[in-house]
Amino acid sequence: MLVTVLGASGRTGFHVVRLLRRQGHDVRAGLRSQGRGEQVAALGAVPVVADITADADDLVEALAGSDVVINTAGASDPDPSAVNLVDRDGAISAIRAAEKAGVARYLQLSAQFADSPDQGDRLVRSILLAKQASDAILQRSSLTWTLVRPGTLTDDVGTGRVKVGNHLEPGRVSRQDVAAVLVGALTEQLTENRGFDVLGGDVPVSVALAGIG
Ligand SMILES: NC(=O)c1ccc[n+]([C@@H]2O[C@H](COP(=O)([O-])OP(=O)(O)OC[C@H]3O[C@@H](n4cnc5c(N)ncnc54)[C@H](OP(=O)(O)O)[C@@H]3O)[C@@H](O)[C@H]2O)c1
Incomplete structure (x- = not known):
């Protein structure tokens, strides 16, 4: 399976690339610029320039041939x-480019309360509103979609254990565990065409995703 990760140089995106490679997937690492190309190449991923705010045709080319796109850019x-x-217009361009490129499956790293920005922290409301708009486009697209909505991200070492649900209380989760959820969602059909919140918790990722129904 060829997976293209957008925002692959990011703190969560890099964990996603690492995990996908560890599981033996072919990975194209989409970078805004070639800056961290060597680091993703060292993981065995193929770096490609994929600026989601740039020319739409270039983005289609960057995504062509992918079975899956995971957008972790922000x-x-x-x-x-x-x-x-980036989080609204760029994310929408990436969705449209994936449709044009014939991609089947699309996972978007959103944020807790993006589905109800008025209930989220006022300090990040513009981010929540931007993500709400692009998340809505993804849900109406022709792609098989998943929206992962984490709470506040931390750089703590992942535990491999999380809590998932439709609407959880505000909380935190490590970027490593969010990456594990994104990658785990690829093999859990229950995550198809649905969105869910993710926080740190005590349930192994695969068990949490299997119980999502
Ligand atoms: N921070 C939180 O507490 C929180 C909570 C919930 C959800 N989120 C969301 O989770 C996602 C990942 O967060 P993070 O903190 O791990 O991210 P991060 O480390 O800030 O990385 C963001 C990534 O997006 C890339 N990017 C920025 N503009 C881009 C563009 N125009 N085209 C392509 N890529 C672009 C960056 O590339 P460069 O390396 O070139 O800058 C970087 O790779 C974001 O969407 C964020 O909104 C964050």
Whole structure:
């Protein structure tokens, strides 16, 4: 299976690439620029330039041939205009490019409360609104989709154990465990065409995903 990871140089994206490679998948690592190309190549992934705010045709080319796309990209600047450019418009371009490229399966790293931004932290409301818009496009697309909505991300070492659910109380989860959920979702059919919250917890990832119904 060829999986393209968008935002592969990011803190969560890099864990996703590492985990996919460990499981023997072919991985294309989509990078905004070639900056961390050597690091993803060292994991055995093939680096490609894939700026989700750039030309749509270039993005189609970057995704062509992929069985799966996992979008972990997010704006590095919290300014609403940057957030709208990357987390809303860029994420929508990536979805449209995946459709054009004939990709079957698409996973998007969203955020807890993106499905109800008014209930989320006011400090990140512009991010939640941007993700709400792109998440809605994904749900209406022709792709088999999954929306993973983590709480506040941490760089703690992953435990391999999480809590998932439709709407959980505000909480935190490590980037490593979120990566494990994204990769685990590829082999759990119950995650197809649905979104769910993820927090740190005490249930092994595969068991949590299998109980998602
Ligand atoms: N922080 C939280 O608590 C939290 C909570 C819930 C959800 N999230 C979401 O989870 C995702 C991952 O978060 P993170 O903290 O692990 O991310 P991160 O380390 O900030 O990495 C973000 C990645 O997105 C890439 N990116 C930015 N603009 C791009 C563009 N135009 N085209 C392609 N890639 C682009 C960055 O590339 P460069 O390396 O080139 O900058 C980087 O690889 C984000 O979508 C974020 O909104 C975050």
